Amino acid sequence: MKILLPVTFLVFISSPGWTRDRHYNLGIKETTWNYAPTGKNMLNGKPISEDQEFESQTYLQQSQDRIGSIYKKAMYFAYTDDTFQTIIEKPSWLGFLGPIIKAETGDFIYVHVKNFASRRYSFHPHGLTYTKENEGALYPDNTTGLQKEDDHLEPGAVYTYKWFVEEKQGPGPNDSNCVTRMYHSHVDTPKDVTSGLIGPIITCKRGTLDGDMEKNINESYVLLFSTTDENKSWYINENINTYTEPGQVNASDPGFQESNRMRSINGYMYGNLPNLTMCAQDRVKWHFIGMGGVVDTHPIYLHGQTLISRNHRKDTITVFPASMEDAFMVAQGAGEWMLNCQIHEGMEAFFNVRNCQKPSTDANGTQVVHYYIAAEEISWNYAPSGIDFFSKKNLTAAGSESRLYFEQSPTRIGGTYKKLVYREYTDASFQTQKARAVHLGILGPVLRAEVGQTIQVTFYNNASLPLSIHPHGLRYNKSNEGSFYKTPMGSLPSSSSHINPGATFVYTWDIPRDVGPTATDPNCLTWFYYSSVNPPKDTNSGLVGPLLVCRNGSLGEDGKQKGIDKEFYLLATIFDENKSYLLDENIRTFTTEPENVDKEDPDFQDSNYMFSINGYMYGNLPGLDMCLGDNVSWHVLSVGSDQDLHGIYFSGNTFTSLGARGDTIALFPHISQTLLMTPDSLGVFDVVCITSEHYQGGMKHKYRVRQCSKSNPDQTQYQEEKIIYIAAEEIVWDYSPSRKWEKELKSLQRKNETDIYLDRIGTFLGSKYKKVVYRQYDDITFTHQTERNEDEKHLDILGPLIFLSPGQKLHIVFKNNASRPYSIHAHGVKTNYSTVVSTQPGEIQTYVWQIPERSGPTSKDFECIPWFYYSTVDVVKDLNSGLVGPLIICRKGIKPSIVHRVLHFMIFNENLSWYFEENINTYSREPNQVDRNDPVFDLSNQMHAINGRMFGTNQGLTFHVGDEVNWYLIGMGGEFDLHTVHFHGHSFEFTDMGLYHSDVYDLPPGVYKTVKMYPRDVGTWLFHCHVNVHITAGMESTYTVIE
Incomplete structure (x- = not known):
């Protein structure tokens, strides 16, 4: 052979x-x-x-x-x-x-x-x-x-x-x-x-x-x-x-x-x-x-x-x-x-650093920065206005998404909880509290210091149980660690790890050069501090605050960053009040029948998951105001559980993070990032978590850009205009139009089992669903749908592949051929409106997207970067119903030989589709027997898809040896949409202030990235999400390399 x-x-x-x-x-x-x-x-x-x-x-x-x-x-x-x-x-x-x-x-x-x-x-x-x-x-x-x-x-x-x-x-x-x-x-x-x-x-x-x-x-x-x-x-x-x-x-x-x-x-x-x-x-x-x-x-x-x-x-x-x-x-x-x-109990180990008399290059700072911080108990309202500023409805309105969290009843706490917080004082007498920026909300004070300095925190525990302060990103010895744990050799936690009620402790933390920013980091690194006696309970109770470590000379005499007009700190987390120290006290205080509260009741527990940014929900976060042209630094951080996969999206403007252009940043527990933005669009814009459950749960707010004294930083002359005709079309979509690959796989694996996602048996709906998709037409008559060429067939469920460059303006003539209102809105672009207007069934409306330089790739990005577009009438339902498509922004003059392919990884949750009931009636063999609350039935409608296809049914992914392939990876969806994209046969290049290789790319919701591959090895190769349950559920397919 x-x-x-x-x-x-x-x-x-x-x-x-x-x-x-x-x-x-x-x-x-x-x-x-x-x-x-x-x-x-x-x-x-x-x-x-x-x-x-x-x-x-x-x-x-x-x-x-x-x-x-x-x-x-x-x-x-x-x-x-x-x-x-x-x-x-x-x-x-x-x-x-x-x-x-x-x-x-x-x-x-x-x-x-x-x-x-x-x-x-x-x-x-x-x-x-x-x-x-x-x-x-x-x-x-x-x-x-x-x-x-x-x-x-x-x-x-x-x-x-x-x-x-x-x-x-x-x-x-x-x-x-x-x-x-x-x-x-x-x-x-x-x-x-x-x-x-x-x-x-x-x-x-x-x-x-x-x-x-x-x-x-x-x-x-x-x-x-x-x-x-x-x-x-x-x-x-x-x-x-x-x-x-x-x-x-x-x-x-x-x-x-x-x-x-x-x-x-x-x-x-x-x-x-x-x-x-x-x-x-x-x-x-x-x-x-x-x-x-x-x-x-x-x-x-x-x-x-x-x-x-x-x-x-x-x-x-x-x-x-x-x-x-x-x-x-x-x-x-x-x-x-x-x-x-930092999430899972049981995943702890110890490493032993021995003193072998090796010389240290550390030099302790000569300048000490003093802070005076107390831990205090307060009553905290997650939405003090009582209003959802997105729906304009009362938070307890019947049928609202917010009612679960804010309705107070004999056995429900509502939206106000007793919490523990850090607050800053002027001196060690702890008599006068320092003024603070209103947007900080539940966060503790901002600690700032430069490389070469020492931070000294005098901490007063004014709460009723032992607490501490433990910092990320600083140098400290065991006596100043502030974290409570014993060690295998029997060492007891130091006194810094648990400050008793009424006691005071002075922490000393150093910032030598080798904990400061590297040459590829921003001037100021975003870290945070928290109480670490029992981290899950301490942080869910509220004890978190931001910390900046900056290059020497980056801070002014006022402690603020030089060259930065506004700085904002955002903590995205699900405060799980079920794990707060104060849960029992909150039950006694805010319910009228505390003796009837069942703390193990799942509905009660759900009502205490507070999807918040800085402790605020549903648009209630105040103080995110800036001027057009301001240099703004956003310092974003998170704590929490494995549910805390956040894609924090800033509509209307873009930022740079570690040299890459974006408008959405992925955040995970105990990870923090520095984002730099110069807003060039006026209006009121969203800052939200686009993870579906978090968006619905209230992790969404507004920021405001006003005209002040500065001129608009966007001086782009939009000399080239394009027109594209796109319609929303209702279709029947088959997630697996051929079962051949799947059946051969199961035969090879010697499996003979029902597939709850694709088999239409009992009450299960099978592989076909009514959906709504974006499709391109030739002209404004919307009579002839544009046929997809060989380079576009791989898109499958996705809308048309739109390519633009900085300096261009795109007019989208959008016709809604569907039966309910929809819209079309893109990440990364500039528009003349901050609110996206919906288009009613049968209507035609024109949306205009402008592409300034800040929408395109930076000098550290590849020549093309991906964004995406979707409908915003109801972000979650519209998306799960099928309305999504790719937008690629490229530098001018890119090589025509580059092969462009888009891969959209998402669990289409058909339970959240507008057409769910219609699909039950159409595709269930026993629609009257469907139990919509059955978790197995619910799971059977969560379609683990790549471009809307499952189990090897993607098309148009054939390459030649020597091709230069740009894969545009897009991750969207909910808490279970943690995707790790693995290619067999070839590694790829990706950028991160430099050029790196891998064959797996992490793709949680809100991540979209260009990776570049040079196919050299002939064959049909697997690619898939490497998360176990997603493999089993069909999120895998193949690409082929030929001579």
């Missing part, structure tokens, strides 16, 4: 002096794994059986109907040679991960794999070049025979995988010397990985490895953060039979299922991860990997340290499923420090 080798293989085969062959011998073995081998919760030193402080017993305590901490798993092991007789011992901290595979650019990797397990598995790499017979992934790809043997190894089989570290796959020009990649089994990825088959790959620039260690690095660690859902393991039934009394187990019981969701780091929970050690001043490289499902948002925080990641200063790195990040750190501060996910 003739096998085609990719161009890269042919080049390097003829250049043996450039290459090195690296051989690895790996076996797949079934074994047992203990998530807590000490038998203790190392966060408090107590045996699991005695731990009442944490929830460790839920997951780790064995009983007649609970498995406990030990599970049968399949894991990768390294062997000394291809006889597979002797296992190579791996570092204990690596846990259940497979051995580390390392190579440099130009190397060949040969992995000899033997499957000792009782079922078939495979071996699939990220970020490497391979031919089809070395991919190690099972899916319909038009291969047969020898090219299919790598897809799955039957029990007892041996196979050699051959990979190449090609330059376009290895570290990018601005990547660090060694970057994080991974490998895993890919027969049924979610189940294979959950069963244990995953390991790290580290690829390095040529000449940067010294043996197996990166040069100029003292210590290197790989950490996988994952909620391993053992319910989805191939071995769940064996584990039930082995570790429980099977007759006592109800595998469908939610409590049992939760007990098997193991939130771990490298397979260790509650501080059991061993041997993360280093010396103070050591140069440490961290390789972080995420894996799992929609709950797997992991903000990884290293106490006491700051990091460099993609040349930016950070102290928290967020990973999602299939995220692969690396970070550099110079270890500081002798002692045991916590490393943890």
